[in-house]
Amino acid sequence: MNDKPVFVIFGNSSAEALSNIVRSVSIVSDEYDVVYRNSSRSTASPVVIDGDLAARLRIGWIQYDLKHKLDLNSIPPSADILTFPDLNCSALWPFHIADPLNFANGVPGGAIPYGDRAVIRLSDTPDLTADRLCAAYEAELATVDHDLLWAAQIQRWKQMDSSCQVQMTQFLTSHFGLRKLFLTPDHPTSLLLLELLRQILSFNRALSGAQIGAIAKKAVDTLSMEPFRAIETPVFRSVAKKYSLQWWDEGDHYASFDQSVTREQYLYNYYLTRRAQLPPATALEVEPQTENVMSAIRSQIARFFDMIAKRADH
Incomplete structure (x- = not known):
C-alpha cells in the first residue's frame, strides 16, 4: 500500500504547467506523490477529493475559477491548502x-x-x-466600448482574487501595458506564470526552504520557453x-x-x-425558395392574361 503523502494541484492547463514543474523537482517528488487534477473535465458539480487520495493529501494548490470548482469540504482539515485564481483575459480579444x-x-x-x-x-x-x-x-x-470592457475585466480579476489567497489583480493591471501577459484569452505567458508561482511559493507553509528554492529555479529554467506558444x-x-x-x-x-x-x-x-x-445549401433548403418564386411568377402571369381577357370582352 502506498502511504506516500499527496501533493495535489487542481486547475486548468496553467495549473498543469505548474504541476509539471513541481513533479520534475526530485526533492519534492521523492517526498510527495505530485498529482494533477484537471478542472476543465469536471462536471457542473464541484470535484470531490475522496478515498485514498483524500487520506494521503498533505498539500493542495487549488485554482479557483467561476465554472470549475473543487469541493474544499472534501479536503481533510490537516492538509495545507492554497487557492489561486484562474488567469484569463477578454479585454485584448473583445469578440x-x-x-x-x-x-x-x-x-x-x-x-x-x-x-x-x-x-x-x-x-x-x-x-x-x-x-x-x-x-x-x-x-x-x-x-467596441473598450472602457466598459476594461472595467468588466478588472472586476472579474478582483472577483477571482476575492475567493483566493493569492491575489493577481494588482500585478495584472500594473503590467498590462508594459509586458505581454497573455498569448490567448485563457493562456498566460511565462512571465505571468512565473509571477503566479512566485506568489504561491511566498504563501508556503509545508514545503522546506530547499524545496521552494528548487521549484523556483526549475520554473525559471522550464519557463524560459513559452509552454503555450503553439x-x-x-x-x-x-x-x-x-x-x-x-x-x-x-x-x-x-x-x-x-x-x-x-x-x-x-x-x-x-x-x-x-x-x-460551413454546411452547403441543400436541395431541401433551395427548393422551397425556388417554388415560392415560381408561384409568384405564375400568379402574375395569370393575372396578366385575366386582365387581357377582360379587356377583350369589352
Whole structure:
C-alpha cells in the first residue's frame, strides 16, 4: 500500500504547467506523490477529493475559477491548502467566443480553438479578400466600448482574487501595458506564470526552504520557453492603441499550429477555414425558395392574361 503523502494541484492547463514543474523537482517528488487534477473535465458539480487520495493529501494548490470548482469540504482539515485564481483575459480579444464549427473536421482540440464573433459573422460573406476582411474586422472593432470592457475585466480579476489567497489583480493591471501577459484569452505567458508561482511559493507553509528554492529555479529554467506558444491569438492595432501596449509591434507574428503568421494572415486563415466548414445549401433548403418564386411568377402571369381577357370582352 502506498502511504506516500499527496501533493495535489487542481486547475486548468496553467495549473498543469505548474504541476509539471513541481513533479520534475526530485526533492519534492521523492517526498510527495505530485498529482494533477484537471478542472476543465469536471462536471457542473464541484470535484470531490475522496478515498485514498483524500487520506494521503498533505498539500493542495487549488485554482479557483467561476465554472470549475473543487469541493474544499472534501479536503481533510490537516492538509495545507492554497487557492489561486484562474488567469484569463477578454479585454485584448473583445469578440472571443467558442466557435460552433471548431470540431467540424475532427482535428484534436479543434481547428478553430479560439473563436471570434466578428469572423463568424463575416464568414457568411463569400469571396472576401484578405484586405477587405481585415478592413471589415477593424470596422467591427471600432464599435467596441473598450472602457466598459476594461472595467468588466478588472472586476472579474478582483472577483477571482476575492475567493483566493493569492491575489493577481494588482500585478495584472500594473503590467498590462508594459509586458505581454497573455498569448490567448485563457493562456498566460511565462512571465505571468512565473509571477503566479512566485506568489504561491511566498504563501508556503509545508514545503522546506530547499524545496521552494528548487521549484523556483526549475520554473525559471522550464519557463524560459513559452509552454503555450503553439497557438496565439493576434492583438489588433486599435486594441493595442487603446491600451497603449508597449510590447505590441505592427510587425508581430503569431504562432498558429505549425506556422508563424501575421495578424492579417491569421484572420484570413480563420475565415477560409470557416468558409470551408460551413454546411452547403441543400436541395431541401433551395427548393422551397425556388417554388415560392415560381408561384409568384405564375400568379402574375395569370393575372396578366385575366386582365387581357377582360379587356377583350369589352
